[in-house]
Each structure stands twice: as structure tokens, then as C-alpha cells.
Amino acid sequence: MKIEIWSDVMCPFCYIGKRNFEAALAQFPDRENIAVEWKSFQLDPTIPEVPQHQGNIYQFVAARKGISYERSVGMHEQVARMAKDAGLEYHFDKTLVTNSLKAHRLIQFAKPKGLGEYAEERLFYAYFTEGKDLSDDAVLTELGNDIGLTNADVKEALTNPAFQHQIEADGAEANSLGAKGVPFFVIDRKYAIAGAQSGAEMLKVLQTAYTEWKKGNPALLQVTEGATCTPGNECTH
Structure with a gap:
């Protein structure tokens, strides 16, 4: 069963949602039958690569939203507490605000290599915990190397227009499905979870969707075990 997850690596709730989803999946007995695909959703493509107040996210958000500096700090402190409950450490005092396009390009390049989830995780951690630009x-x-990409791979990701086209296509697809923001989880194109809901709530939806999916996919084999030889000449009975 396929689960598609739209996110932006600059979205604090997306990283929290990722952890909550992982907690739900860890409790799901048929997780080997789940295929996950990460998709791009740029929350604000208009942000410059080096915006005003880049090194002060409290001031950046205050100016962007037209709220006081103190309110911005309070909002971020609340999000940091939510992140801690999910097992994450957010260091907003080190955050360097930027446009997320390049990060999404890297994710799009990594996906067909089976490295999409690793790219998401590394970029989330780099942004929210390490304060990397x-x-x-x-x-x-450097981050691409960490997940197994070469320098040439990263250069290709950052320069080939095909990856930007895919980012735009992912965003359009999310809009067509009714996404108002991220994280946005779509399960078997029948159920959706909007926002960083708890692992328990995600597990309930996952179980409901999987029960329906399994009824429509009887190709899953019910195996009766007998004497068997497996690759590597391991024979048991």
C-alpha cells in the first residue's frame, strides 16, 4: 500500500509529523507491505536564498507575519516543546532561513536512487538542529555526501531543470488533492492526514486504510510452510 507524504524541509511540523508517522509505522504489524514516497511542497517560493533577518528566525517570522518579536519567540518556543515531545531537538536560535528550492532539488534527485527518506531526514536535522545554511x-x-551521493550527483541535482519541474508538479498535485499546507499524508489515494497528528491517530487511519487495501489486493499470499531451500543453499525442514 502506498503512502505519499508532501512536506517542506523548512516546515517545523513536517519533521514532527515524520517522527509521529515513524512511531505509528513501528507499531504497524504489516509495515513491510507499506511503500512510502516523499513529495515536495514549497511553502513559500518567494523567500530569497539570503532573506532579511536570515540568522534571526524570530525577527524573520515577526516581520513576515506582522506580529511582535516577543510573540514570535513564544510561538517558536511552543513548537520546540512539541518537537521535544516527538524526540527532536530544535535550535531555532541557530536557524538560517532560506528558500527551500535547493533542498527539494536534492530530495528529487535522491528519490529514484532509493534515498528519498534519507535525504529528508538529513536535511531536516541540518536545518532545525544543526543550523546549517x-x-x-x-x-x-556535504549533506548529499552524507546520504551517499557524489559531488557530481549534487551538482546535477542543483542545475538540472528537470528536478525543478518535478518540484512544481508535486506542488500542483498536492493542490489538486486539496492540501492546504504540510505535512500532508495521502494513504492509498483514499485517506488523507493533514498536519502533524499524533502517532496514535496516524496508526488508526493506517489500520483502516490497510484493511480496505488488503481486501482489494488478494495477491498477498497466505503461505503454508514446508521443507525449503533458500538462496545461499540454506535448506530447512
Whole structure:
């Protein structure tokens, strides 16, 4: 059964949602029959690579939303507490705000190589915990190397227009499905979970969707075990 997850690596609730989803999946007995695909959703493509107040996210959000600096700090402190409950450490005092396009390019390149989830995780951690500048090509090359990409791979990801086209297609697809924001989880194109809901709530939806999916996919074999030889000449009976 396929689960599609739209997210933006600059979205604090997306990282929290990722952890809550992983907690739900860890409790799901048929998780080997779940295929996950990460998809791009740029929350604000208009942000410059180096915006005003880049190194002060409290001031950046205050100016962007037209709220007081103090309210911005309070909002971020609340999100940091939510992240801690999910097992994450957010260091907003180190966050470097930037446009997320380059990060999404890297994710799109990593996906067909089976590295989409690793790219998401590494970029989330780099942004929210380590305070790395995701607009810096050298930083992105380092992060790409961390997940198994070469320097040439990262250069291709950052320059080939095909990856930007895919980012735009993912965003359009999310809009067509009714996504108002991220994280947005679509399960078997029948159920959707909007926002970073708890692992328990996600597990309930996952179980409901899987029960329906399994009824429509009888190709799953019910195996009766007998004497068997497996690759590697391991024979048991």
C-alpha cells in the first residue's frame, strides 16, 4: 500500500509529523507491505536564498507575519516543546532561513536512487538542529555526501531543470488533492492526514486504510510452510 507524504524541509511540523508517522509505522504489524514516497511542497517560493533577518528566525517570522518579536519567540518556543515531545531537538536560535528550492532539488534527485527518506531526514536535522545554511552549495554537497551521493550527483541535482519541474508538479498535485499546507499524508489515494497528528491517530487511519487495501489486493499470499531451500543453499525442514 502506498503512502505519499508532501512536506517542506523548512516546515517545523513536517519533521514532527515524520517522527509521529515513524512511531505509528513501528507499531504497524504489516509495515513491510507499506511503500512510502516523499513529495515536495514549497511553502513559500518567494523567500530569497539570503532573506532579511536570515540568522534571526524570530525577527524573520515577526516581520513576515506582522506580529511582535516577543510573540514570535513564544510561538517558536511552543513548537520546540512539541518537537521535544516527538524526540527532536530544535535550535531555532541557530536557524538560517532560506528558500527551500535547493533542498527539494536534492530530495528529487535522491528519490529514484532509493534515498528519498534519507535525504529528508538529513536535511531536516541540518536545518532545525544543526543550523546549517541550506542555500549554500558546499553545505548541500556535504549533506548529499552524507546520504551517499557524489559531488557530481549534487551538482546535477542543483542545475538540472528537470528536478525543478518535478518540484512544481508535486506542488500542483498536492493542490489538486486539496492540501492546504504540510505535512500532508495521502494513504492509498483514499485517506488523507493533514498536519502533524499524533502517532496514535496516524496508526488508526493506517489500520483502516490497510484493511480496505488488503481486501482489494488478494495477491498477498497466505503461505503454508514446508521443507525449503533458500538462496545461499540454506535448506530447512
